[in-house]
Amino acid sequence: MHEVEVKSILSPKNGMNLYRGCTHGCIYCDSRSTCYQILHDFEDIEVKVNATELLENALKSKRKKCMIGTGSMCDPYLHAEKELCLTRKCLELIEYYEFGLSILTKSDLILRDLDLLKKINRKSKCIIQMTMTTYDEALCKKIEPNVCTTQRRAEVLNILRDEGFETIVWLTPILPFINDSKENIQGILDYCIKAKVYGILTFGMGVTLRDGDRQYFYEMLDKHFPGLKDKYIQKFGNQYQIESPNNDELMTLLRNECRKNGIESNTNKLFDYMHRFEAKHSHEQMNMFDFLK
Numbered sequence: 001m002h003e004v005e006v007k008s009i010l011s012p013k014n015g016m017n018l019y020r021g022c023t024h025g026c027i028y029c030d031s032r033s034t035c036y037q038i039l040h041d042f043e044d045i046e047v048k049v050n051a052t053e054l055l056e057n058a059l060k061s062k063r064k065k066c067m068i069g070t071g072s073m074c075d076p077y078l079h080a081e082k083e084l085c086l087t088r089k090c091l092e093l094i095e096y097y098e099f100g101l102s103i104l105t106k107s108d109l110i111l112r113d114l115d116l117l118k119k120i121n122r123k124s125k126c127i128i129q130m131t132m133t134t135y136d137e138a139l140c141k142k143i144e145p146n147v148c149t150t151q152r153r154a155e156v157l158n159i160l161r162d163e164g165f166e167t168i169v170w171l172t173p174i175l176p177f178i179n180d181s182k183e184n185i186q187g188i189l190d191y192c193i194k195a196k197v198y199g200i201l202t203f204g205m206g207v208t209l210r211d212g213d214r215q216y217f218y219e220m221l222d223k224h225f226p227g228l229k230d231k232y233i234q235k236f237g238n239q240y241q242i243e244s245p246n247n248d249e250l251m252t253l254l255r256n257e258c259r260k261n262g263i264e265s266n267t268n269k270l271f272d273y274m275h276r277f278e279a280k281h282s283h284e285q286m287n288m289f290d291f292l293k
Contacts, residue, residue, distance in 0.1 A: 001045045009054040015069040018086045020046035023079045025146040027220035028173050031073055034212035045080050052089045059097040066277045068094050071104030091116040102274045104129040108148045108156050125278045128160055131170040134179045135187030142224045157195035166198040173207035180205055180244035189257045199264035205250040206243040
């Protein structure tokens with residue numbers, strides 16, 4: 001782990017990454033790709049130590065409230081977050097300045113900040129997203145070895161459901177010949193249905209592989225799935241977009257289950273929902289309005 005000071009923290013679309021690199025160990029991680037120019041070892045986490053100062057300045061200067069997003073490139077609940085609390089400090093600022101939050105993670109450490117998330121959700125909108133790829137617990141530990149398994153993430157979603165949060169599951173990536181089975185997708189869908197998620201986001205049943213990411217992925221295939229690397233190379237070559245041979249069947253299953261259970265699965269609608277800020281009345285305001293009726 002090493003510290004850096006950065007010049008800005010929010011992207012033009014109001015997304016932020018407080019760390020660079022990751023310790024979850026997911027074998028498919030796109031953030032390993034060389035195009036992102038991470039010049040240090042991926043597991044040597046870069047900590048943006050002036051992130052809270054930059055975020056506060058950015059929030060104070062904005063003319064309009066908006067959704068603040070985090071988790072797209074780097075999970076905000078890495079192992080380092082347990083001690084550093086950088087994500088929590090930023091949530092405190094988002095809550096104080098009454099902005100909305102759209103946060104994506106694989107970790108149950110998010111429950112540590114349930115108090116702050118509830119405060120944000122009372123004032124504006126707090127959308128919690130959870131990545132789920134692999135229903136089988138033993139397989140999940142091979143694919144995503146250093147973070148809580150899918151079963152635990154489903155438990156987190158149930159807790160969030162009971163606390164009144166809207167949740168979205170990222171059902172991606174799905175790895176050909178590994179977890180691209182009907183049983184796997186149905187198992188994750190059953191978790192989502194029970195948790196009454198707002199939506200399930202997927203870009204098709206497959207995975208993206210590019211320089212940096214591909215080499216690590218193939219190394220992990222050799223370690224955990226001997227012989228499978230050759231099958232990938234033979235079938236997909238150096239393609240960036242790797243689509244499962246079962247894509248059509250699995251996407252039909254996904255859409256049918258979402259339609260039956262009132263779950264949004266349209267990608268454009270989900271992104272629009274996550275980016276749309278909605279202010280809410282405080283309990284005090286609501287009580288006054290009720291009194292005046």
